[in-house]
Every structure is written in structure tokens, then in C-alpha cells.
Amino acid sequence: MIKRLKISREFLLTILSLTFLLVSLLSPIIIHAQEPKSRTIKEIKINSKTSLVHLGSIDSFDITEGGVEAGKFLFNALETGNNDSAQAASKIYDRIIPLENYGGEYTALQWFAKYLLASNSEKEKILADKYHREFFNFWAENNFANLKEYIQRKYKLKEFEDGKTFKGQSRISFLEDFILFNNPRREEWEKTSKIMQVLNLKPGMRIADIGSGPGYYTFKFSEAVGPNGKVFGIDTVKDHVNFVSKVASKYKLNNIDFVYLPKADNIGVAENQVDLAYMCSLYHIIYTVTLQEVQERYLNSLKKALKPDGRFVVVDNALVEKGTLPYHGPYIAKELVISQLEQYGFRLEKEYQFIPQRYILIFKKA
Ligand SMILES: C[S@@+](CC[C@H](N)C(=O)[O-])C[C@H]1O[C@@H](n2cnc3c(N)ncnc32)[C@H](O)[C@@H]1O
Known part of the structure; x- marks a missing residue:
């Protein structure tokens, strides 16, 4: 009796392990199966030299x-x-x-x-x-x-x-x-004005520029939304926030609020505040260097800050075909961004690509 029980326990454990293995292997397929039928995911061509994400480090910014x-x-x-x-x-x-x-x-x-x-x-x-x-x-x-x-x-001259x-x-x-x-x-290589065009900004809009860096987009957004609009310039680096704030006060750009995030696990903007959450050249960092629980908190705070009909725009660096000069730094396959954001309750509305090295993905809350 004892022997039979032992065997069946082992058997049970084996079945459980096999099930776990099978679910892990099939999960990408299961995720795929749940995706809305209307969207076809472009197959990513993978070969041993192509990674779907490349983060790099300071030295990988080619010297x-x-x-x-x-x-x-x-x-x-x-x-x-x-x-x-x-x-x-x-x-x-x-x-x-x-x-x-x-x-x-x-x-x-x-x-x-x-x-x-x-x-x-x-x-x-x-x-x-x-x-x-x-x-x-x-x-x-x-x-x-x-x-x-x-x-x-x-x-490295000194x-x-x-x-x-x-x-x-x-x-x-x-x-x-x-x-x-x-x-x-920057316009020369990024075609920034085309990105600005498809964002279709209107006076009075409220925008979160997440990972605003030294303010390239923050300043453009500030002009586009005018005195009745609002731009949150959000960054984890104090020197960037200080620079943007100095320039804003010099030119009286009073519609910019500065958000310094010493701990980057939420975007630092209250609920239901923005029509547009904009993330340019940052998603690859969130995707690769933060723990899943931090990603969850971060993206959920972003979702909460968005108004019900608000848009979340991700601009990031693409994998390029062989023969095309790649972006000099990190990149992330857009398919990864799309599938992860779908898991977090966003739905892809539109996508654009004005240069092979950079894509623009426009999401809404699902
Ligand atoms: C590659 S720069 C892009 C700057 C800006 N978005 C642009 O396109 O001009 C990324 C910026 O995101 C900031 N950053 C990194 N992690 C962040 C986080 N978790 N939340 C907000 N900003 C972050 C960095 O300090 C940096 O300024």
C-alpha cells in the first residue's frame, strides 16, 4: 500500500513537472492564440547573429x-x-x-x-x-x-x-x-517632425513625457499644447530635470511640470491626468533592466495616469535588415513591446516607421 502511494506521488510529481514544462514551452503560443484576430504579428526573422533585444552598455555606443x-x-x-x-x-x-x-x-x-x-x-x-x-x-x-x-x-583621451x-x-x-x-x-536622422505630426497634438492637451532626458520632446510638446495644456517632464536623472527646468523658467514655459523620480517604479503622475503618455527610447530599458514586479508597478501607474481614451506612444529602436546601418545603441524588437503591453492591458492602435531604425507604436487601454 505504502509502496503504491509512493509510486503514485512520484508519478504525480512527474506529471506536474511535465505539465509545467509544456505550459512554459507553449506559453508564447498560448499568448499568441489570445491575441485579437485582426492583428497579424510580423514574424521576426531570427538567426544566431540577431538578438531581439540589445541593451549594450556605455562602451557599446560604438567608439x-x-x-x-x-x-x-x-x-x-x-x-x-x-x-x-x-x-x-x-x-x-x-x-x-x-x-x-x-x-x-x-x-x-x-x-x-x-x-x-x-x-x-x-x-x-x-x-x-x-x-x-x-x-x-x-x-x-x-x-x-x-x-x-x-x-x-x-x-578615452584622458x-x-x-x-x-x-x-x-x-x-x-x-x-x-x-x-x-x-x-x-536630430531631425536629420530621426525625422522628428514626422513623429510630431502623427502624434496629432492639440492645444490644451496634457502629456507625460516619460524619460524626458534633456527635454527635446518636452519643449516641443510645451509649444504644441500651449498655455492651457500641460507637460510632465519625468526623469530619473536630476541633472536632466534641472536643465529642463532652467530652460523652462528662462523662456517662461509655465505649462511644464517637472517630475524627478529617484525611485523608478511609478511614473510619478496622479490618476487620470494625461491624454498622452510618451516614451521615446526608454522602453528597452524598462524591459531589460527592471524586475517584472517593478515593470508591473511602473506600467500600471502609467495606465492609471492615462485618461480613459488616452494614448500611450512608444518610440524605440528597431532591428534592421542586413545591409542597413543599425541604430548605434540599444534596440528592442517591436513585437516584444507589443506583446508585453498587450499583457498589461494595452491595445495597439497604429504603428508608423519613418526610418528603418525607429518605430512608433500607438496604444490605447484595452
Ligand atoms: C535614451 S534617453 C531618451 C530621452 C528622451 N526621451 C528623448 O527621446 O529625447 C532615456 C531617458 O530616460 C531616463 N530614464 C531611465 N529610466 C527611467 C525610468 N524608469 N523612468 C523615467 N525615466 C527614466 C534616462 O535618465 C534618460 O534621460
Whole structure:
């Protein structure tokens, strides 16, 4: 009797393990089966060289040979005022920009090289846009101290004492995001104005710019929604929030509220507040570096902050076909974003892609 009971327990355990294994294996299929029939998921082509998510690290923001060479010339031009060095840097960027580092900082660094070579009246034109001027001021104050520090850190032209510490890593990460995302030439590679068009913003709207960084979209949203609208500029990095707040008070952009999130497990906006939650180049971070329970809290807080008919827009970096220059940094297959967000109660309404390297997904609450 005892023996029979033992056997049946083992048998039961085996059956349970097998069931668990089967459910784990089939779960993607089960998830698929529950998806609305109207949407067809584009099959992701997978080969051993293609990962569906690539997060990377600071070093994975390609430091190419040409980039180092150009960086040295630009640094020298900033140090000495030597125009030949600025010219040499710009020439290298002309050569490498179409071939390396899509969406990376080379266009911004070349913008500085061209500024150094410009006449006084051309310089005025280059800085005519107030946000370009603020970008310039940040890098140029104290004889280009921030720009020189960035080039030295990024291209390893000098050892910094804090280089390997959290403080040093945070500093380079802040500077890198600043130059990448407030790049005056971002429109060229991202086609930002097309993204703005499909967002169809109206005066009076309320927007959460989640992971606002140095404010590239926050400022555009502020202008689009006007004095009766509201933009929440939300970020986990104090230096970004401080910069956006400084620029906003200088230009009296009174419709921006600043949300600094020291602990990133909710978006820091109250319930039923926004018509649009916008997340550009952040979802891949939430997806990859946070625990599932944190993702749940974060996305649920986002869902709560959205008004019933509100839209959640995810803009992120796509996998590209072989032969197309990929985005220089992290990417995430849009199919992963869509299926995860469906699990969190969102429904994909529309999608756009103006360049192969970046997609725009528009969700509503299911
Ligand atoms: C790649 S940058 C993009 C900046 C901006 N969205 C843009 O496209 O110009 C991502 C930003 O998200 C911020 N961030 C990272 N984790 C976050 C989180 N959990 N909540 C809010 N912001 C976050 C980073 O500090 C950084 O400024």
C-alpha cells in the first residue's frame, strides 16, 4: 500500500513537472492564440547573429577608429582655436557619418566643428533656434569645459579619477544622453517632425513625457499644447530635470511640470491626468533592466495616469535588415513591446516607421 502511494506521488510529481514544462514551452503560443484576430504579428526573422533585444552598455555606443580620430581633432580645435583641426574633424565626420553610428553623436560633434569654422554672422544663424542655443551654451560655457570633458571621457583621451566609479559612469551617461538627444541635427536622422505630426497634438492637451532626458520632446510638446495644456517632464536623472527646468523658467514655459523620480517604479503622475503618455527610447530599458514586479508597478501607474481614451506612444529602436546601418545603441524588437503591453492591458492602435531604425507604436487601454 505504502509502496503504491509512493509510486503514485512520484508519478504525480512527474506529471506536474511535465505539465509545467509544456505550459512554459507553449506559453508564447498560448499568448499568441489570445491575441485579437485582426492583428497579424510580423514574424521576426531570427538567426544566431540577431538578438531581439540589445541593451549594450556605455562602451557599446560604438567608439570607432574614425570617431576617435575626429574627436582628437575636435578637442584640439577647442583647446587651441586651430581652424585646421576643426576642418580635419569635420572632414572625418563627412566620411564616417553615412557609414557608422546611426543616430549617434557624430552629427552633433560635426555641428560644433562647423560652428568653430563659421563666420560671426553664420554663427548667429546656427544658434538662431533658442533650444539649439541652450544646447550650445551647456557645452560651451567655461571655454567648452563640458564638451572637452565629454570628448576626453568618451574617446578615452584622458584617465579620469572617477572613471570606473558609479559617479564617473553616471556623469558620462548624462553627458552622452545630453549630446545624443538634444542634438540640433536630430531631425536629420530621426525625422522628428514626422513623429510630431502623427502624434496629432492639440492645444490644451496634457502629456507625460516619460524619460524626458534633456527635454527635446518636452519643449516641443510645451509649444504644441500651449498655455492651457500641460507637460510632465519625468526623469530619473536630476541633472536632466534641472536643465529642463532652467530652460523652462528662462523662456517662461509655465505649462511644464517637472517630475524627478529617484525611485523608478511609478511614473510619478496622479490618476487620470494625461491624454498622452510618451516614451521615446526608454522602453528597452524598462524591459531589460527592471524586475517584472517593478515593470508591473511602473506600467500600471502609467495606465492609471492615462485618461480613459488616452494614448500611450512608444518610440524605440528597431532591428534592421542586413545591409542597413543599425541604430548605434540599444534596440528592442517591436513585437516584444507589443506583446508585453498587450499583457498589461494595452491595445495597439497604429504603428508608423519613418526610418528603418525607429518605430512608433500607438496604444490605447484595452
Ligand atoms: C535614451 S534617453 C531618451 C530621452 C528622451 N526621451 C528623448 O527621446 O529625447 C532615456 C531617458 O530616460 C531616463 N530614464 C531611465 N529610466 C527611467 C525610468 N524608469 N523612468 C523615467 N525615466 C527614466 C534616462 O535618465 C534618460 O534621460
